[in-house]
Each structure stands twice: as C-alpha cells, then as structure tokens.
Amino acid sequence: xxxxxxxxxxxxxxxxxxxxxxxxxxxxxxxxxxxxxxxxxxxxxxxxxxxxxxxxxxxxxxxxxxxxxxxxxxxxxxxxxxxxxxxxxxxxxxxxxxxxxxxxxxxxxxxxxxxxxxxxxxxxxxxxxxxxxxxxxxxxxxxxxxxxxxxxxxxxxxxxxxxxxxxxxxxxxxxxxxxxxxxxxxxxxxxxxxxxxxxxxxxxxxxxxxxxxxxxxxxxxxxxxxxxxxxxxxxxxxxxxxxxxxxxxxxxxxxxxxxxxxxxxxxxxxxxxxxxxxxxxxxxxxxxxxxxxxxxxxxxxxxxxxxxxxxxxxxxxxxxxxxxxxxxxxxxxxxxxxxxxxxxxxxxxxxxxxxxxxxxxxxxxxxxxxxxxxxxxxxxxxxxxxxxxxxxxxxxxxxxxxxxxxxxxxxxxxxxxxxxxxxxxxxxxxxxxxxxxxxxxxxxxxxxxxxxxxxxxxxxxxxxxxxxxxxxxxxxxxxxxxxxxxxxxxxxxxxxxxxxxxxxxxxxxxxxxxxxxxxxxxxxxxxxxxxxxxxxxxxxxxxxxxxx
Numbered sequence: 001x002x003x004x005x006x007x008x009x010x011x012x013x014x015x016x017x018x019x020x021x022x023x024x025x026x027x028x029x030x031x032x033x034x035x036x037x038x039x040x041x042x043x044x045x046x047x048x049x050x051x052x053x054x055x056x057x058x059x060x061x062x063x064x065x066x067x068x069x070x071x072x073x074x075x076x077x078x079x080x081x082x083x084x085x086x087x088x089x090x091x092x093x094x095x096x097x098x099x100x101x102x103x104x105x106x107x108x109x110x111x112x113x114x115x116x117x118x119x120x121x122x123x124x125x126x127x128x129x130x131x132x133x134x135x136x137x138x139x140x141x142x143x144x145x146x147x148x149x150x151x152x153x154x155x156x157x158x159x160x161x162x163x164x165x166x167x168x169x170x171x172x173x174x175x176x177x178x179x180x181x182x183x184x185x186x187x188x189x190x191x192x193x194x195x196x197x198x199x200x201x202x203x204x205x206x207x208x209x210x211x212x213x214x215x216x217x218x219x220x221x222x223x224x225x226x227x228x229x230x231x232x233x234x235x236x237x238x239x240x241x242x243x244x245x246x247x248x249x250x251x252x253x254x255x256x257x258x259x260x261x262x263x264x265x266x267x268x269x270x271x272x273x274x275x276x277x278x279x280x281x282x283x284x285x286x287x288x289x290x291x292x293x294x295x296x297x298x299x300x301x302x303x304x305x306x307x308x309x310x311x312x313x314x315x316x317x318x319x320x321x322x323x324x325x326x327x328x329x330x331x332x333x334x335x336x337x338x339x340x341x342x343x344x345x346x347x348x349x350x351x352x353x354x355x356x357x358x359x360x361x362x363x364x365x366x367x368x369x370x371x372x373x374x375x376x377x378x379x380x381x382x383x384x385x386x387x388x389x390x391x392x393x394x395x396x397x398x399x400x401x402x403x404x405x406x407x408x409x410x411x412x413x414x415x416x417x418x419x420x421x422x423x424x425x426x427x428x429x430x431x432x433x434x435x436x437x438x439x440x441x442x443x444x445x446x447x448x449x450x451x452x453x454x455x456x457x458x459x460x461x462x463x464x465x466x467x468x469x470x471x472x473x474x475x476x477x478x479x480x481x482x483x484x485x486x487x488x489x490x491x492x493x494x495x496x497x498x499x500x501x502x503x504x505x506x507x508x509x510x511x512x513x514x515x516x517x518x519x520x521x522x523x524x525x526x527x528x529x530x531x532x533x534x535x536x537x538x539x540x541x542x543x544x545x546x547x548x
Contacts, residue, residue, distance in 0.1 A: 007200035010193065014072055021068035023061065062097035070105065074140030074187065075194035077103050082224050084431065107135035107143050113182045120265040128263060141187055141231050141336065145180045146273060152262060177273035178260060181234060188232055195225050223427050231336040234269035240335040241271065247310045253329040254302050276323030276331050280442060290328050293447065296440040298330060300452040303436045307341060307429060308350050308460045315339035315428040318435050319442065339428035344371065347464065349429065354457045356407060357450055359395065361387040378418045386414050404449045405434040
C-alpha cells in the first residue's frame with residue numbers, strides 16, 4: 001500500500017540530487033526546454049540548510065551526471081551504464097557520454113570485509129589466508145583484496161589420524177596468491193529499494209505514454225534487475241567463470257582464472273590471482289613487443305565466438321577487465337555481468353551482421369521478419385531499402401570510421417519506423433559490442449572491425465547453416481519422426497477406446513463436479529451459462545486427454 005509513496009519519495013530525492021549537480025536539466029540547454037521544465041529544475045535545485053553546496057558549473061554535463069549518479073549510489077551507476085546502450089531512450093550524444101561512466105566507489109572498511117569473510121566461510125581471515133591486503137579495487141557492488149592462501153584445516157574426522165591428507169582433498173593449491181571479492185554490506189537491500197522506484201516509474205511511463213511503450217521501459221528495468229541479482233550472488237559469478245573457462249578452453253590465447261570453490265560463498269568469491277598488463281596500458285604493451293593490431297582483432301573475435309558459438313558471453317569486457325600476459329594471451333576477469341542468447345537470437349544476430357557484411361539487405365530484412373521482430377503489416381522491400389540506407393554509407397568510409405556498434409544502434413533506431421519492439425535479450429549484446437569495439441579501437445585506431453569479425457561470422461554460418469549442419473539437422477528430425485511413428489499405433493488405439501467409450505456410455509463427470517456445475521448454472525445469467533458450459537466442455541476435453 002505504501003510502496004508507491006516510498007517510490008515517489010525515492011525518485012524525488014534522486015531528482016533533487018540530479019538537479020543540485022545541474023544534471024537534471026543542464027544549464028547548457030536552458031533555451032531548449034519548456035519554461036515549466038526550467039521552473040521545476042530551479043525548484044529542485046533549491047538547497048536545504050543541511051545540504052552541502054554543489055557548484056553547478058563545475059565540469060561538463062556528463063561529468064556532473066557521473067558525479068550525481070555516484071552520489072545516488074550503486075543502482076544509479078548501473079542504471080547509467082545500461083542507459084548507455086539505449087540511445088533510443090536518451091539520445092545519441094547522452095549515450096556516447098554515458099559510456100565513459102566508471103563503476104568506482106570508495107572502499108568500505110576492512111573490518112566489515114573481515115567480518116563478512118568469517119561469517120560466510122566459517123573461519124577467520126587469519127585461518128584462511130596468511131596475507132590479506134587492503135582493498136585494491138572498489139566498485140558499486142563489491143571490492144577486491146589480494147591475499148595468499150593457507151592450507152585449509154583438516155576435517156574434524158581426520159584430525160586425529162596419522163595418515164597425511166591427500167593434496168587433492170583441497171582446492172587451495174597451498175599458499176598461492178588469490179583475488180578475494182567481498183560484497184558491500186547491505187547492498188541487496190539498497191538495490192531493491194531503488195529497483196522498486198525504477199519499476200514504479202517505468203510502469204507509470206508505460207501507462208501514460210503510448211509512444212514510450214514501444215521502448216518497453218518495464219522490460220528495460222527488468223533487465224537491470226536480473227543482471228544485478230546475479231551480480232549479488234558471487235556463487236553465480238564463480239559458476240559463470242567456470243562455464244566461460246569450459247567453453248573457451250581451446251580458444252587461441254584466451255584464458256579465465258580458476259575458481260577456489262572452498263573459499264567461495266554467496267558473498268565472498270576467491271579466484272586465482274593473475275598477473276598481466278592492463279589492456280589500456282599501451283606503453284607497456286609496446287615495450288613487451290606485443291602486436292597491438294593482432295590484439296585488437298582477438299578482442300573482437302573472442303567476444304563474437306562467445307556470443308554466437310556459445311550463446312554465453314562476458315558482458316563487461318571494458319579495459320579494466322582485460323589483461324594481457326607475457327605471451328600475449330588475453331585474460332578476462334570480473335564475471336559479474338554475463339549475457340546469454342538463445343539459438344534464435346544467435347542466428348538473428350549472426351545473419352544480420354553477415355548480411356550487412358555481404359551487403360545482402362533483402363536477407364537481413366528476411367531475418368527480421370522470420371524472427372517476428374518486424375510486423376508483417378510492413379513491406380519487406382521497404383524495410384530492405386531502409387537497411388540499405390544504413391549499410392551503404394558504412395562501407396564507403398575508411399576502416400577507422402566503420403563501427404559495428406554504430407550500425408546496431410542505427411538499426412534499432414530505424415526499426416522504430418517499422419514498429420520493431422526493443423528486444424531485452426539483445427540489450428547486453430549491444431552494450432558489450434560498444435565496449436569491446438572501443439577496446440579494439442584504443443589498441444588500433446585504424447582497426448577494421450568488419451574484417452576482424454568476418455572469420456568468426458563465416459565459421460558460424462558454415463557450422464550452423466552449411467551442408468554438414470543441414471545433414472545433422474535432417475538426421476535429428478528423422479530420429480524425432482521415428483519416435484512419433486513408433487508411438488502412433490498406441491496413441492490411435494487409446495483414441496479409439498476413448499471414442500468408443502463416449503459412444504457407448506456418454507461423457508461421465510464426477511458427481512460432485514456435476515452438482516457444482518448445476519448449482520452455478522442455476523444462479524447464472526445467460527452469458528454466465530454460456531461461459532459455464534464452455535468450462536464444462538474444457539473439463540470434457542481434459543477427461544478425453546486423460547483417457548488417451
């Protein structure tokens with residue numbers, strides 16, 4: 001009952017904070033907004049006596065917005081990062097600026113981290129680790145410490161035995177360095193409070209704004225809720241790292257740190273410590289004589305293989321989450337945000353990108369219609385023509401100007417004209433494409449993303465749509481048809497028995513069911529009686545299916 005009140009209060013507080021940073025309606029666009037909006041903005045900027053003064057003119061609008069979102073807390077930082085993938089909501093310029101928003105927060109006290117580890121793992125830090133550092137990184141949801149493991153104590157039932165415990169009994173690799181990630185205290189409660197407010201706002205937008213319904217704001221907030229829920233169970237992150245390592249174990253020069261499962265729980269994650277050069281440290285990469293254009297290609301190809309081949313990809317591949325070892329291998333870290341694509345979505349993306357690569361716009365149009373993303377009330381030829389208007393300008397530019405992320409952005413904007421609804425399952429893919437492309441361009445400003453993507457797309461098309469794939473699918477279909485044919489005689493026999501029973505004895509319902517139907521029918525209006533007997537007919541259908 002009080003939830004709307006709490007949500008309104010939370011949103012009002014957020015609006016006031018944004019206004020005080022001059023990030024709600026920046027002064028730079030005063031002449032572009034209605035007078036009412038200007039008046040609301042001025043009122044919202046009014047400072048209460050106990051509130052600190054914030055200089056509205058400090059920095060650019062995006063710098064002020066970044067500081068405001070960090071002031072509002074973790075959920076608003078995540079919201080800003082996700083909005084960076086939705087230029088259809090916030091506009092191209094704002095989306096571009098929001099991509100620079102960094103997920104950095106002050107660390108929480110060491111005492112809280114030690115308390116959380118002891119509570120979660122059932123032993124004090126000193127028992128589990130012989131060294132445990134101050135926080136080396138702190139983000140909105142968790143912070144990371146570097147530690148050195150101790151051999152774990154022997155189980156109680158083995159404590160008095162003289163035989164040494166086998167080394168394989170523990171997954172600690174004895175005294176090796178690890179990274180220990182610990183959730184912020186109370187983070188779940190804080191996130192849920194803000195998410196309730198976001199859902200309230202999204203529902204109101206969908207209720208009162210017909211044009212906004214196509215953008216599916218509720219689904220957008222649900223995407224945020226789903227991704228953060230997974231981030232706040234570190235066992236899920238550990239499982240994600242394990243699954244990604246399994247999927248990519250044979251990929252050339254790409255690896256994932258190992259999980260220490262015995263020192264991992266819902267609020268604590270322990271993984272192998274990896275040393276490497278941050279992928280944005282170009283001077284060190286050059287000093288190590290690493291091939292930067294080759295690294296740029298592999299960043300793109302690793303991401304596309306994960307997304308298209310496996311349907312499971314690292315969805316936070318920014319520069320802070322990629323290292324390069326001395327052999328030039330890419331090392332991914334931080335698996336809190338992962339993306340999944342079902343087979344239909346993978347095929348849609350692969351065929352869309354490949355179609356643009358081959359300039360086959362009619363095929364790209366067919367893919368959209370076959371997936372049901374564009375209503376069939378629109379003409380395919382007109383849609384293909386609109387796709388050509390997106391694709392042709394891209395291929396007339398130099399390599400450094402070709403952007404797959406920009407193409408996807410323009411594609412989703414163009415589909416607005418053709419009533420294509422936002423696809424939540426593609427939001428993280430689009431976001432990651434933007435980030436990964438930025439990493440590749442930082443390594444090689446002249447990087448040609450299409451040429452980097454071509455081998456992976458061709459590999460996927462061959463494996464999924466080539467002759468061997470068609471033969472394999474035909475074989476699976478034949479096996480499935482065989483199962484149906486083997487069960488058909490029995491099915492027909494049961495159907496014949498049920499039909500004969502109905503002919504000889506009629507349909508028999510349980511006496512209590514018949515009595516209730518009769519009593520209800522006697523009280524009902526004519527329309528009610530019709531509905532009632534439709535229900536009775538449904539009961540009859542159920543009875544027949546059970547007989548079968």
